[in-house]
Amino acid sequence: xxxxxxTCIGCPVGCALEVELQxxxxxxxxxxxxxxxxxxxxxxxxxxxxxxxxxxxxxxxxSEILPVKTEKDIPKDLIYKCxxxxxxxxxxxxxxxxxxxxxxxxxxxxxxxxxxxxEKS
Amino acid sequence: MQEYDLVIIGGGPAGLAxxxxxxxxxxxxxxIIERDDQLGGxxxxxxxxxxxxxxxxEELTGPEYSKRFIDKVVAxxxxxKLDTMVLDVNDDKQVTAVNxxxxxxxxxxxxxxxxxxxxxxxxxxxxxxxxxxxxxxTAGTAQKYVNxxxxxxxxxxxxxxxxxxxxxxxxxxxxxxxKVKACVELMPHSSxxxxxxxxxxxxFNIPLKLSHTITNIVGQDRLEGVTIAEVxxxxxxxxxxxxxxPCDTLLLSVGLLPENELSRQxxxxxxxxxxxxxxDESMQTSIPGIFTCGNVLHVHDLVDNVTTxxxxxxxxxxxxxNGIHHVGTxxxxxxxxxxxxTVPQTINAENIGDGIDVRFRVGEVFKNSYVSVYxxxxxxxxxxxxxxxxxxxxxVKLTKAIFNKYSDCKKITIKIEKE
Numbered sequence: 001x002x003x004x005x006x007t008c009i010g011c012p013v014g015c016a017l018e019v020e021l022q023x024x025x026x027x028x029x030x031x032x033x034x035x036x037x038x039x040x041x042x043x044x045x046x047x048x049x050x051x052x053x054x055x056x057x058x059x060x061x062x063s064e065i066l067p068v069k070t071e072k073d074i075p076k077d078l079i080y081k082c083x084x085x086x087x088x089x090x091x092x093x094x095x096x097x098x099x100x101x102x103x104x105x106x107x108x109x110x111x112x113x114x115x116x117x118x119e120k121s
Numbered sequence: 122m123q124e125y126d127l128v129i130i131g132g133g134p135a136g137l138a139x140x141x142x143x144x145x146x147x148x149x150x151x152x153i154i155e156r157d158d159q160l161g162g163x164x165x166x167x168x169x170x171x172x173x174x175x176x177x178x179e180e181l182t183g184p185e186y187s188k189r190f191i192d193k194v195v196a197x198x199x200x201x202k203l204d205t206m207v208l209d210v211n212d213d214k215q216v217t218a219v220n221x222x223x224x225x226x227x228x229x230x231x232x233x234x235x236x237x238x239x240x241x242x243x244x245x246x247x248x249x250x251x252x253x254x255x256x257x258x259t260a261g262t263a264q265k266y267v268n269x270x271x272x273x274x275x276x277x278x279x280x281x282x283x284x285x286x287x288x289x290x291x292x293x294x295x296x297x298x299x300k301v302k303a304c305v306e307l308m309p310h311s312s313x314x315x316x317x318x319x320x321x322x323x324x325f326n327i328p329l330k331l332s333h334t335i336t337n338i339v340g341q342d343r344l345e346g347v348t349i350a351e352v353x354x355x356x357x358x359x360x361x362x363x364x365x366x367p368c369d370t371l372l373l374s375v376g377l378l379p380e381n382e383l384s385r386q387x388x389x390x391x392x393x394x395x396x397x398x399x400x401d402e403s404m405q406t407s408i409p410g411i412f413t414c415g416n417v418l419h420v421h422d423l424v425d426n427v428t429t430x431x432x433x434x435x436x437x438x439x440x441x442x443n444g445i446h447h448v449g450t451x452x453x454x455x456x457x458x459x460x461x462x463t464v465p466q467t468i469n470a471e472n473i474g475d476g477i478d479v480r481f482r483v484g485e486v487f488k489n490s491y492v493s494v495y496x497x498x499x500x501x502x503x504x505x506x507x508x509x510x511x512x513x514x515x516x517v518k519l520t521k522a523i524f525n526k527y528s529d530c531k532k533i534t535i536k537i538e539k540e
Binding site: 006007008009010011014016050051052053054055057063064065067069076079080083097115116117 | 165168169170171174180181182184185188267268269270271296297314315316318319320324507508513
């Protein structure tokens with residue numbers, strides 16, 4: 001049996017979590033003040049994930065940069081590859097919040113979507 | 122001179138929420154004045170996620186969060202002017218502004234909401250020796266370059282200060298291919314949110330050097346490196362601990378200052394601690410009819426808190442315009458023993474509805490301590506807290522029932538106690 005101390009990143013409260021592990025299995029989570037903390041602790045000890053945010057280029061719009069994000073969290077060890085996959089992506093204005101910028105990034109089943117409206121210039 | 126019921130200065134999250142809330146109370150004659158070319162304020166450059174967990178129960182990026190309020194403002198037909206700079210506000214509630222279309226605008230308002238936000242403490246306020254080379258930016262300036270303009274400020278980065286914008290930029294610059302060598306913090310604790318230490322520094326193995334500062338800046342045209350040193354308990358550099366770090370970029374994340382030039386011109390009384398106006402329970406300043414909310418009032422960690430505070434300001438400004446505001450002296454709220462300040466600073470229980478959230482910050486880190494609220498000498502609340510840090514705003518909810526219990530109370534005291 002081993003324990004691991006984590007800080008929950010589920011919300012800005014940042015609860016100090018204490019996770020009891022048996023090998024790779026999570027036995028218990030303490031210190032969380034809500035369900036998000038428990039889920040985060042379990043995921044962080046087995047398959048840590050993150051939502052990745054970045055930006056891509058836009059042509060023909062009132063702005064040249066479009067902020068984007070992964071629609072859901074993706075495995076943490078794919079963060080750099082995900083950013084790499086966005087290199088060279090150029091979208092055309094108009095584009096709106098939620099529009100898909102890149103489908104199924106790195107075969108994760110997760111789309112990269114726009115997080116800002118950019119109208120035609 | 123044009124006339125509006127309500128003029129809101131600033132079209133960021135505070136101004137937008139205040140406008141929506143005043144409109145909810147039946148005020149239709151509203152003008153929002155914004156100096157940038159779009160509404161949304163600083164959220165436009167905060168493309169990371171983590172906004173809106175309290176307000177919308179989901180995790181949004183900055184532009185997504187602000188879009189929800191911009192959509193409301195547009196749907197409600199609330200008037201706004203972009204690219205418009207307010208030059209003067211006076212205590213007669215007259216606003217002078219300028220833009221390239223209208224020229225000089227003179228506006229008379231029944232009520233004004235100050236929502237100008239804050240700006241970053243610059244290098245000039247720090248007294249770091251060394252040359253004035255290029256490559257030194259505030260973290261927010263770098264954030265605008267990267268996220269809005271699509272430009273990278275440099276390749277090898279040191280960050281001074283551990284404010285949230287600095288932490289967010291440590292991650293962003295790393296993902297965009299820069300090498301962030303260290304985040305250097307003068308205090309023995311970070312001033313940023315814990316979650317940002319984890320997901321912006323720890324995730325990328327960026328060292329956080331607590332109790333360290335920069336003692337020299339080297340470089341002629343462009344920054345070449347900085348010298349860092351450990352500091353003692355008086356925050357003075359310790360001889361012999363100096364370490365040189367080559368870098369071409371230095372980002373400063375060393376504090377935010379409420380932007381109150383206009384408040385001063387209007388003779389609004391400012392707090393020495395927050396740098397923002399002193400307010401009563403309705404977010405009204407010392408000038409009747411001038412209200413305030415958001416980072417111009419006191420610097421927040423969470424936009425969700427800005428939104429709720431701004432709803433309060435908007436509702437009360439509407440009540441003031443509609444003539445249903447209760448005047449009279451409020452009870453003073455006194456911050457002491459570890460509590461640096463409270464907002465509001467006075468409370469008139471007639472105006473608080475069911476209750477009021479009093480927000481505050483502590484001056485140092487407290488572990489296993491209690492937040493105590495006294496009504497005169499009576500201990501009314503005694504809340505155990507595992508940890509209290511200066512980087513995280515706290516609040517206590519004081520219900521109307523408590524005020525009814527202490528109807529003769531002259532002074533409320535909020536302090537930190539060990540037991």
